[in-house]
Each structure stands twice: as C-alpha cells, then as structure tokens.
Amino acid sequence: MPRPVAFITGIAGFAGSWLAEELLGEGYKVFGSLYDNEPTDNIEILQRHLSLLPLDLTDAAQVAAVFKKTKPNYVFHLAAFSSVGKSFGAERLTYRINFEGTLNLLQALEHAPGLKKIVFTSSADAYGVFSPAGKTLTETQPVDPASPYGISKAAAELLCTYYFRRNGLPVTVARSFNHSGPRQVDSFVIPAFARQAAAIDLGRQKPVVKVGDLSARRDFSDVRDIVRGYRLMAEKGRPGRVYQLCSGKTVSIEQVLTTLLGFASKEVKITVDKSRLRKNDIPVLRGSNRRAVQELGFSIRYTLKQTLRDTFNFWKTTLSSGA
C-alpha cells in the first residue's frame, strides 16, 4: 500500500513542525509549504524526510499549482497570521492571509483527485466574547470574535462549512484552545516565562520577573497532543464538523509562572508592573473536548507540568547554544 500523502501549510511554524513529526512517525509522506524566506529551524532535524515548497497563500494560482503538483490525500491548513496581539495593528493582512488564503486553498482543492480530508485549524479565539464568564465552551457556542485574528478565523470557518455543503469538500474544522511547548515563539505567555526562568537559571538574568495581571485562567494543552488531534481529525473526523481540541481543564497564568520559576535553580522575586495590569477581557477560557474524545479517540497524554518542563528545557538549550 502506498504511503498516504499529507500536505502541511505552515510546516515550519510551531504546531506545523510538531505535526510534521507526528505524521512522519505514523508513516505519512509529508509535503509542506514555506512562505518567502521563512526560517526553518523548527524542522531542521526532519528536513531530509520532508518535501518543502515555497507558497504564498494569497496567490490563488500558486496555491492551485502546488496542490496539482503534490496531490495530497490529507491537507492540514496551519499557515496563518497567527498572533492575536499583532492582528490589531495588521487587520488587512490578517484577513488577506487567514480568510482569502483559506478561500484560495478550498478553491484549489475543490476537485482535487485523491483528496480525503482537509483539516482547517481555527481557534478558540473565534468565540471571543461569551457569557456567563467561566462557562465551559462546546462546539455549539456561537462565535463573537473580539480581535481581527478571531474574526479572520470565524469568517474562514464559514468558508469551510460552505465548501463542504456546496459539493461535499471533506473539510473539518479544529478549534484549538491554548497550546504550548518547545519551539513556540516567546511572544506567547508560556515561552515568555519559560525563557525568563531559563535565563535566571543560567545566571543570565537577575532573579526578578515583572508581571501584569496573572489571574486569567486558560485551557492549556501540549502542542504534541494538539497535533495528534489534527491527525485524528484527518483520519476520523466527520466532514463539515467542528472539533474542539483542548484539555477541558484550566489553570491560572500565575500557576503557570510559579511552576516554571520552580524549575530555576534560584529563588525568584515576582514584581508587579502596573503598566501591564490591564485586566484580561476573558477571565476564563475553557473548552470541552468531549466530542473529540468520543468521535476521534482524542486524549491528553502530556501533563501541564511536563509541557512546562520541556518548554523550560528547550529555552535553556536555546539560550545556552545561541546568542
């Protein structure tokens, strides 16, 4: 039997690199796309097992050509303008890449021979505002996004549903909640704190960490569990259906910080930086993974502590070897 062929857009990104590893381990032939001059550090050790192609998602003709050439059975659409925070100042670009880029991908795959499934990676940010605060979100929660990033994902989901309905394009939508782990850029909270804990441990930073409001609670998973979820969605997900990928549990940012600082070999002082004290708009973000567990056999294998330790060690290695 020939190996199933997977295509990952955004393969050199954080989740993309872990998904590539997951799929290679499961026997897939893996293609992936890179945008112009994208760094490939995340997939360096895998690179000789992968077939990489340049791709500008906003160029419809190029998107069509790439799939025509590679004929994937499974497409994992991870490439995106992925920073919620930066999306506020880059609204047009966010829509161009995340909405129009997804449109280009769906149109390119509309009559693709051999295609078995498309996994579109949306986000819990599509939900945005909801009430009551603290409720456990399920897939039936109406979206009400509060950022250009959230809008772009919610709107792209509408495209996915429409392309499925229109002619049965086998696309499933993952709404993943916060996930972290080694390789995530340190504009996200866990690597930001992990990096500081590692720097303190190495004696490269004074044992002081400045923080803002730490009370927000988030549903964190390990990126390696999330990408396994993506693979399970490709293999077993029902087309036209949304699956939340999350742990179902929440933890406060304060607890995350305390755990990470506990890995450092020194006593660390936490000081409050009032300029960072803006209360988070969404105090608690928790999802149910029930549908994914029941329909896909999804499971959480990494404890948060393991994720945090691995992320801390990743930054220790990175800081030691690098600049």
Next chain:
Amino acid sequence: MPRPVAFITGIAGFAGSWLAEELLGEGYKVFGSLYDNEPTDNIEILQRHLSLLPLDLTDAAQVAAVFKKTKPNYVFHLAAFSSVGKSFGAERLTYRINFEGTLNLLQALEHAPGLKKIVFTSSADAYGVFSPAGKTLTETQPVDPASPYGISKAAAELLCTYYFRRNGLPVTVARSFNHSGPRQVDSFVIPAFARQAAAIDLGRQKPVVKVGDLSARRDFSDVRDIVRGYRLMAEKGRPGRVYQLCSGKTVSIEQVLTTLLGFASKEVKITVDKSRLRKNDIPVLRGSNRRAVQELGFSIRYTLKQTLRDTFNFWKTTLSSGA
C-alpha cells in the same frame, strides 16, 4: 438648527433610492455614492435634492476621502454585491465588495467628527441553515450562511461588532428579511412575476406563466417600511446591536404569484417547468420584528397586497413607456 447630514452608499440601488426619499422627507441633507457608470434611473426625480459622488468601496483611500469631504452625521451602508444567486459565481468579488468594502467604510469613519450612527444593512441570508425548519428567527439565532452573499454579510457583521467594541464606533446592524416594491430588479421573485403579470395585462405576453417550486414561504415586507426601519435605527438604534427588520408573517410564493396574476385583466394559466423544480433549501424564512418594534417604534404600514399592486403598476408603467 442645521439639517442632519446623511450619507447613503448605494443610493441609486433599489432600497437606496427609497431611503433617499424617506430621509429627504424627514428633513435630512442627503449625500449618496454611485459606483462607476451606475444608472441613476431610480433617483431621477430626486436628483436635484441630492449630492451624488462617485465611490469605489474597494478603494480605501477613496472611501476615506469621501467621508472627510462630506462629514455625515449618519451613514447608511447599503452598497453591496446584492444578489445571492449571482454570488455563487462571483465569490471573490462578493467578499471584496461586501466584506473589504465594509472594512474600508468602518476604518474611514473611525475618528470621523460629528458622526452619530452607522447603519450597516446585513441580511437574513446571514442565518442560512437553521433548525427546526420553520422556526421564527430572532436576533440571537447563530449565523450559518449557505451562500457567498450570506458569508460576506455575516463576516461584515463581525467587523461592525468589533469596531463598536474596540472604540465605541456607533454602528448598528440591520438584518432585513425579504423586501420588495417598485424599482426592484426583476431577478427577484416579486418583480419577476409582477413584470409578467403586467406584460400579460398589456397583451405583450401570452397568458401563460412557467413556474418552479412555489411552496417556499417568505417573510416579505415593503421596501418603504424597511427603509423607514433604517432611519429609525439611525435615530434610535443602540450601537453594537442587531435589529431584524421584517413583517413577522410569511406567505408562500404561490400566494404571491396568484395575487399578482389577479391584477392582470386576463385569465392566466400557470404551468410547471420541471427544470425549475429544485426544492428551496430553506422552506420557511420568518423573523420576529419584536426588538425593532419595541426599541425603535418600527411598524409595518404597507400590506403585502399594496406592495404587490404597486409593484405590478410600476411594471405596467415601465413596460408601457419603455421598450
């Protein structure tokens, strides 16, 4: 007191022309925009009371310049790629005009001095698929659009909500249900049948009408009631809020046809054209206008019979005077 200044995008369109008349009657100074080479027949009799400007909504700089020049207190955003049917074959253009065009408008008005309200005209097509079939829709119904037009409106609504939340831009969203009346183009069902009834009455068509499935029930209003609703939203609507504009009652397409053919002076034979027999995906579409009635004082003043008669007479005049 100076007259309030209104700006209508799409002023020469069907609803736009009636809104211009409504606002002039209420003492507004009225600006309006036309796209390239747009016919202005609909506003011919009003033209000397209006200030018209060319505007390509997809050109952000031009949109900004137009509002800087006219400084409206009230903006009614009606310009759109407005055909659901044609949107299937013009997906990109639909998103470009309806989504990006709305983004351009919101950004242009973000810090506009003197601005009191923006009325964004969305549509019941944003709802798309819902269950159970036949339920009466309210503003809390989650959207699940089934056409590029519906997607474009649902996505543009997300922009409106976001711009309101971000810095209080006073934008309200109208979800109008089916509305008709004189001047509507005959690709829509009521003018299509009204035109045939008028042609038969004038002896210009054999007394035979070919039909498809007529069982679908729709919530029809008169365009003159709907545009009064738009004005009430500008004057009293709460920013950040959605209002359904509709009659709250449904009628079958068959009943619409029978009424229209009853205006013709001849006996008309209805024959079923099997090629048009595709069942409508949404058998019943009915909204509640309760919120608009309670919060805006919205009311339905035109009976459906009056709307149909006026539309029939419009087509008789048009066919008699024209080709």
